[in-house]
Amino acid sequence: MELSYLIDASSMLLRWLHLIVGIAWIGSSFYFVWLDNSLKPPTDPKLKEDGVGGELWAMHGGGFYNPQKYANAPKHLPEDLHFFFWPSYTTWITGFLLISVMYYFQAATFMVDPAVSSITPAQSVGIGIGTLVLGWVVYDQLARLLIERSQLLFAVIYVAFVTVVAYVLTQFLAGRAAYIHVGAMIATTMSANVFFWIIPAQRRQVAAMKRGEPVNPLWGKRAKQRSYHNNYLTMPVLFAMISNHYASTYGHPHAWAVLILIMLGSVLIRHFFNLRHKGEYRWEFPIAGLAILLGVLVWIAPKPPPATTAVPGAPVPTLADVTRIAQERCAGCHAEHPTIMPIAQMGVMLDTPERVKQHAQRIYERAVQLKTMPVANMTNMTDAERAEIAAWYAAGAK
Numbered sequence: 027m028e029l030s031y032l033i034d035a036s037s038m039l040l041r042w043l044h045l046i047v048g049i050a051w052i053g054s055s056f057y058f059v060w061l062d063n064s065l066k067p068p069t070d071p072k073l074k075e076d077g078v079g080g081e082l083w084a085m086h087g088g089g090f091y092n093p094q095k096y097a098n099a100p101k102h103l104p105e106d107l108h109f110f111f112w113p114s115y116t117t118w119i120t121g122f123l124l125i126s127v128m129y130y131f132q133a134a135t136f137m138v139d140p141a142v143s144s145i146t147p148a149q150s151v152g153i154g155i156g157t158l159v160l161g162w163v164v165y166d167q168l169a170r171l172l173i174e175r176s177q178l179l180f181a182v183i184y185v186a187f188v189t190v191v192a193y194v195l196t197q198f199l200a201g202r203a204a205y206i207h208v209g210a211m212i213a214t215t216m217s218a219n220v221f222f223w224i225i226p227a228q229r230r231q232v233a234a235m236k237r238g239e240p241v242n243p244l245w246g247k248r249a250k251q252r253s254y255h256n257n258y259l260t261m262p263v264l265f266a267m268i269s270n271h272y273a274s275t276y277g278h279p280h281a282w283a284v285l286i287l288i289m290l291g292s293v294l295i296r297h298f299f300n301l302r303h304k305g306e307y308r309w310e311f312p313i314a315g316l317a318i319l320l321g322v323l324v325w326i327a328p329k330p331p332p333a334t335t336a337v338p339g340a341p342v343p344t345l346a347d348v349t350r351i352a353q354e355r356c357a358g359c360h361a362e363h364p365t366i367m368p369i370a371q372m373g374v375m376l377d378t379p380e381r382v383k384q385h386a387q388r389i390y391e392r393a394v395q396l397k398t399m400p401v402a403n404m405t406n407m408t409d410a411e412r413a414e415i416a417a418w419y420a421a422g423a424k
């Protein structure tokens with residue numbers, strides 16, 4: 027088996043697993059935040075006496091459920107107590123393995139873009155992993171300092187920090203890699219919140235109860251704050267994870283601003299839902315969030331092709347001209363039997379005139395408008411060749 031196929035196969039298995047455990051994590055996280063926001067004080071005085079602070083009734087899968095949350099802790103430690111940490115840890119582990127396989131092992135192709143900066147593949151991996159660590163250290167220090175004073179101030183400073191990271195990364199890494207690393211940085215922070223704060227707080231609560239000592243309510247409160255942050259951070263992370271499919275975002279000249287605005291819009295919409303669970307309807311949040319998202323989409327829409335050919339009077343390039351360019355610059359990765367990569371990337375083949383004609387619009391989009399192809403310009407495509415494709419496309423791609 028070839029190494030390139032091994033990379034492909036392992037990335038498939040890892041991505042699949044990453045999605046499964048990620049859904050398990052985020053699903054339970056959403057459920058518990060919803061639960062917390064929806065609880066009502068119990069009507070039964072006996073429950074109140076037992077220390078129950080809130081409860082609710084729900085139906086799911088044909089059953090009636092009646093979850094209860096203790097204001098601080100129950101009188102006795104239940105024998106069978108469930109923690110929810112494996113989904114979070116396995117999401118991080120599979121995510122880190124996946125980013126290693128996809129980006130770090132193929133850094134020359136996917137981390138580095140000579141059109142962006144002249145760093146080496148090793149440096150790019152250093153920047154990538156360093157970002158994950160730095161992201162947690164900064165978040166954690168900020169949270170320790172501000173979380174109890176002002177959530178709003180914390181949010182503003184954290185957004186400013188993520189903006190700086192996004193800006194700096196897009197100055198050094200290829201667009202796709204910069205985006206995925208902003209997402210991976212926030213996701214690492216979310217997992218670290220579980221690992222360093224939420225689970226230790228729970229262990230402390232349980233240990234105190236086992237010793238028969240009172241449970242300090244501050245532990246639970248702090249864990250809850252971190253858990254709440256994770257809830258908001260989920261939307262931005264998920265966008266970053268799917269962003270690699272959308273070259274018009276990471277390929278934009280102001281890709282960092284595009285990313286931050288989309289992330290912000292999603293957080294505003296999430297905020298509406300969190301308030302709504304408590305019975306507050308604050309429509310200004312989703313309206314602002316949606317306006318930002320739609321505004322960004324309009325802003326980054328590719329411009330229509332220029333009406334005239336590049337050089338006035340020059341003959342319009344023919345399909346044969348463009349096929350020759352594609353065979354030279356694209357077919358290494360996009361052909362029935364590519365030479366640079368093991369299989370035709372994304373199933374796109376650009377090795378015959380028929381196929382070039384069939385993919386005319388996508389060729390124009392990726393090689394002329396967005397310039398995200400060839401990857402890292404590994405095949406040294408020239409601006410003149412891009413102009414030729416533009417002229418051919420503008421004249422109807424005949």
Ligand code: HEC
Pocket residue numbers: 270352355356357358359360366367371372374376388389390392393398399400401404405407
């Ligand atoms: C070094 C390898 C390489 C070369 C050379 C290359 N590509 Fe790609 N191409 C890829 C990879 C990897 C992907 C998938 C990732 C992505 O979409 O960015 C891709 C994806 C694409 C897609 C997107 C397909 C989809 O469904 O979204 C198009 C279109 C494309 N390439 C066109 C081109 C054109 C046109 C050229 C030549 C000007 C070219 N590529 C040269 C590696 C390459």
